[in-house]
Amino acid sequence: MALTVFKNARIVDGTSPDLPDPVDFVVENGRFAEVQTASKVTGDDEVDLKGATVMPGLIDCHVHVSVVSQDARHSAELPSSLIAFQAAERMKRMLMRGFTTVRDAGGADGGLKRAVSEGWIDAPRLIISGKALAQTGGHTDFRPPYHFGSTAHYERNLGSMGRLCDGDAEVRRATREEIKGGADFIKVMADGGVASPADPIGYLVFSLDELKAIVEVAKGFGTYVAAHLYDDTAINRAIDCGIECVEHGNLAKDATISRMAREGIRVVPTNVTYDVISRMGAASGVTPAGLERCESVREAGLERTRKFYEAGVVAGYGSDLLGPLEASQSDEFALRARVIPPHAAIRAATVDAAKVLRREGELGEISPGALADFIVVDGNPLEDISVLTGQGERIPLIVQGGVAKKNSLAI
Template identity: 35%
Template structure:
């Protein structure tokens, strides 16, 4: 007898639409997908519901910061207070249908991951980068006007220069418990005086970090807006390019050849562009957002043209109380359709099966042997992508954790 049966749902398996079927779970894994009616200890009636894998946000930051200034959040908020806020975010993410998230830079994410794994707090599975690796005068220094010692003391980024320091930084991040390594390969929007198009870290530095990751069976994700830094990162062996706002056709071709994915992070760009001043985004962020927002749509078109896998990641890192917000991370799936030009099926795949493959997860696909992370939606996002927000039931690891939109 199976431990759980999800009966008569209309199923999208993370790769393709398979129609009406039953899913049987034993323990925390999917063990059978069939039209047969078999016995189970517990049943979920999915008649009339759209059934799909639990959603995956492949790029966010569980900072616990309110408002739009990362600098002021890290300077003024006690890290313990931020941790408690982020724990609440984790609960909201699970209720929104996200059973897995990848935190691309926040030391507290390792603590949150461990707490969720131990059952101390509810939340999605967290793939944690811990502190991102940056050069001096790099993107992980939120202010380049503060003394360098302050940036080091804040502890957001691991600052290193030269191959030897980069090797040590990579080992330090891995020692802290990080699941993968995040590097800053270019400047960014929310860091003060660098430009998104400026490359950061040398080819030798990036290659050394990639080697350290590969030695322990993991990988490197690269923040990269500008083309030159992105290309160096791809040549160095990173697995995922984050943002990719200004990349050229030549670099996209190389990404396709090397099997490197793109996470366009439309949500954060739309949030800052529409509400940045209202949120209190630092002036440098307001000045730079237009450049990357205009470029990223072309990057998505190129990625689709050359078959580069696209992942859904919001890059959200603060609570806003707006229509683009932590806990509403499904907005990225909608934006991939509305702005990025993806079909609804492609967008759903970006938030499930694509992330499963690129991040090498045992979730994100409804398949025998995979973890039973499954959501029921009261609607059909293949027909109307807005229905992705209508999550009714969330099953994580074979256990019903959210029912009728409420945490159990």
């Protein structure tokens, strides 16, 4: 598309609860060049959308594209070449659901990001943390409790979500290495989690000095730190050390939520992962202990999603689904719409997601100068958010950077 004019589009980006009047917009050289009523610009192509709903390309702020098994340890031990092919297929499915950008929160490396940016595979734009930083006995230490052998044989594998580092020197080196390898931001495991065997939720694993060292190095490179966090004490502790984005946040107390709003701390709730695991039970591959932990945070996650919205905390869209559970990626929309207005659930995957990514004005909006990522939706998601769920069946047009990745428009 050199210059294409799209006419009669109703743009829904989540900033308003109301369906707007139709407008025209112009795409030129991969970016939006103009958005206005009744554009007089003529292009190489003109597409009359006849009042159809158009949305910015969706953004998922928490994926693990290279963790191809629900058993994260198994994924970490698979050959990287095999993982690369499976990750490519996973990302293509994400793109076909309308997600034109995803933020990988542990696993994907600079090579996979380069394969996407150079066009070797059709995939969402990939923003990565590299390997998430964890510590001995913490989240992503998947060794059984009485095994103390080295994890070096799998930490650099593409299928590994994280790497272990202990002490000031190791965490600084690990942070530098991930950024050197292509990380756009740093992810730390600053709390226990659902999936790994030795780290209960509320497990204050990294020391304050270690967290501060990671933040110092990341900021020195001009980027930020996001942290895996559930427990209220762990959240405050991490914010004290300088982290800027909370991943999950299910057990944040009201005072902490107010603090996050006041200090501009972002959050990425991931309700769908607990919902899917809860419904599948043992078939999800999660251990009995993990299932118990999942239930302890599932309903609290939805409640906090509502409270984050009411407090004005910027909350990005996140799915956090490993292996085949990734098929439920879009169900997060429906879950959020149970507790917040539909337009706010949409905004989490557009404007607010761009804020989480620090890519405001470039992603998540249809405005002059932004990258021309957009989708056409059959129906009005403000009235029926289920049109965004499934595998993209009700998304006939997906455009990324001005290039149509899917086009089944019947116009």
